[in-house]
Amino acid sequence: MKTYLFPSVYQKLGFTLFILALLLFTGVLLFDWELSFLTVKVWALWDIEFLADSQYFTFIENNIIDEIILLLFILGLLFSGFSKQKIEDEYIAKTRLSSLLSAVLINYVLLILGSFFLYGLAFYYFALFALLGVLLIYNLKFHLNIYVQQKALQHEE
Amino acid sequence: MFNRKLCSMKNKIKIYRAKFELTQAQLAELVQVSRQSINAIEKAKYIPSTVLALKLASIFEVKVEDLFELEEYE
Numbered sequence: 001m002k003t004y005l006f007p008s009v010y011q012k013l014g015f016t017l018f019i020l021a022l023l024l025f026t027g028v029l030l031f032d033w034e035l036s037f038l039t040v041k042v043w044a045l046w047d048i049e050f051l052a053d054s055q056y057f058t059f060i061e062n063n064i065i066d067e068i069i070l071l072l073f074i075l076g077l078l079f080s081g082f083s084k085q086k087i088e089d090e091y092i093a094k095t096r097l098s099s100l101l102s103a104v105l106i107n108y109v110l111l112i113l114g115s116f117f118l119y120g121l122a123f124y125y126f127a128l129f130a131l132l133g134v135l136l137i138y139n140l141k142f143h144l145n146i147y148v149q150q151k152a153l154q155h156e157e
Numbered sequence: 158m159f160n161r162k163l164c165s166m167k168n169k170i171k172i173y174r175a176k177f178e179l180t181q182a183q184l185a186e187l188v189q190v191s192r193q194s195i196n197a198i199e200k201a202k203y204i205p206s207t208v209l210a211l212k213l214a215s216i217f218e219v220k221v222e223d224l225f226e227l228e229e230y231e
Contacts, residue, residue: 087191090190090209091193091203092191094203152193153181
C-alpha cells in the first residue's frame with residue numbers, strides 16, 4: 001500500500017507556518033490588528049451576512065486575513081504532521097495511525113461535550129477550534145510519541 | 158491445534174544481538190529501520206511485520222520461530 005507523505009524538509013516549513021499563523025491569530029484576536037490592505041473583492045459562492053439576504057455567485061468585499069490565517073494553520077499542521085521522518089519505517093507508520101485514531105476519537109468526544117456544555121458565542125469559538133481539532137491533536141500525539149520513543153533510547157545501551 | 162487462549166509475542170532479539178555483538182543502531186541499519194523500532198520490538202511494545210521478522214531472522218541466521226514465539230496468557 002502506497003502512503004503519500006511530504007518530503008522531510010516540509011516538517012520545518014510546517015512548524016514555521018504554524019507559528020506564523022499563531023502570531024497572526026493572536027495579533028488579530030487580542031490586539032485588533034486591522035490590516036485594511038487585506039480588504040479586497042472576493043468571489044463568493046454563497047454569502048450570508050447578519051440581517052441580510054443570502055447572496056450567491058457574486059463579488060463581495062472581505063478582509064481576507066481570516067482566510068490567510070486558516071490556510072497557514074492547515075498547511076502548517078499538514079506539513080508538520082505528514083512529512084517523512086528521518087527514517088520512515090513501519091513502526092513510525094503504526095505510530096502515525098494510532099495517533100490519528102486517537103485524534104479523531106478525542107476530537108469528536110470533545111465536540112459532543114462541547115455541543116452539550118457550550119452555548120452561544122462560546123460554542124462558536126469552540127467550533128473554530130474543532131475545524132483544526134483533528135490535525136492539532138494528531139500533531140500533538142504524534143510528536144509526543146516520537147519524543148517519548150527517542151527519550152526511551154537514551155536509557156538503552 | 159491452536160490454543161484459543163489469548164496470546165502475545167515474545168522474542169529473543171536482545172539475546173541474539175548480544176551473541177552477534179550488534180548494537181541496536183547497527184541492527185537497525187542492517188534491516189533498514191529506525192533504532193526506535195528495534196528498541197520497541199525488543200521490549201515487545203511493537204510486533205514487527207512478517208517482512209521485518211524474516212529480515213531479522215535472516216540476519217541472525219535462524220528461523221523466524223526461533224526468534225519470535227507466542228506467549229499464552231489467561
